[in-house]
Amino acid sequence: MPFPDLIQPELGAYHSSVRTPGDFSDFWAATIAEARAIGGAVSIVKADTTLKAVEAFDVTFPGFGGHPVKGWLVLPAGRTGRLPLVVQYLGYGGGRGFPHEQLHWAASGYAYFRMDTRGQGSGWSMGATSDPVGTTPSIPGMMTKGILDRNDYYYRRVFTDAVRAVDMLVAQDFVDADRIAVCGGSQGGGISLAVAGIDKRVKAVMTDVPFLCDYPRAVQKAGRDPYLEIVRFLAQHRDKKAKVFETLNYFDGVNFARQAKAAALFSVAVMDETCPPSTVYGAYNAYAGADKSIEEYEFNNHEGGQAFQDRAQMVWLGKLFG
Secondary structure: OOOOOOOOOOOOOOOOOOOOOOOHHHHHHHHHHHHHHHOOOOEEEEOOOOOOOEEEEEEEEEOHHHOEEEEEEEEEOOOOOOEEEEEEEOOOOOOOOOOOOOOHHHHOOOEEEEEOOOOOOOOOOOOOOOOOOOOOOOOOOOOOOOOOOOOOOHHHHHHHHHHHHHHHHHOOOOEEEEEEEEEEEOHHHHHHHHHHHHOOOOOEEEEEOOOOOOHHHHHHHOOOOOHHHHHHHHHHOOOOHHHHHHHHHHHOHHHHHOOOOOEEEEEEEOOOOOOOHHHHHHHHHHOOOOOEEEEEEOOOOOOOOOHHHHHHHHHHHHHHHO
């Protein structure tokens, strides 16, 4: 197949034209403060598994609006002292699955938390978190839910859930609050960038083939969903383009990247038809932190580096966190 987007050297030189709203930081500070003020109960219950080298826990914590959000917490067995933390956010349509999945972080000595994504979890892995908020008219999928109002947009709730997960975890006596990392691929990569841009406690972000970046270019270049959900919405709501992109500016990974200072490891797939590689470089080149690098997989589509990138992350984070 031909390369669907820019290639090097033009790819690496791409800079996004997305604008940052003047009240971007205030909007997110108020959103997170509102969720924290609502509060809610945290539940951490030992999961029934056959695992011996790690301990797994079924976690429920309060997210946006105090709504209950689920996740799996996995810790090394026989741990002592406070552990560095890795929080993983999930790709579009997926859920937290089972606690025995993706054990490499706990096996490497980290506290590991995999957050469920509200209202998803039936596309490729099971979820257990509902989204109790209704929205204005939208098309099937999550991308256009509440898209005409920044306060109602679906990802306002998801990004808030993601920050509240960090709130919940740093309150635990097994977490080293000075060594917090967030990670994820695709949608999870976009959520990771949002958390890094909002929450200065995050010291490392590992974002793979990130989704939710450079929306104006993404909807023009993507060959596959989910960005095309926005295209189909605008094909019907022909008069709403300005309002849609006004909302999306508050949720664009490029704008979160401009605020983030944590050490960052990106990855990009040059043949990616889902998250066009130029949109990844749009976020990468906008990233404010001085300690940043990117792994490039020239001949891969949206699957990206997979186990190769897992290995790169473990080496990179091990050096960063000692």
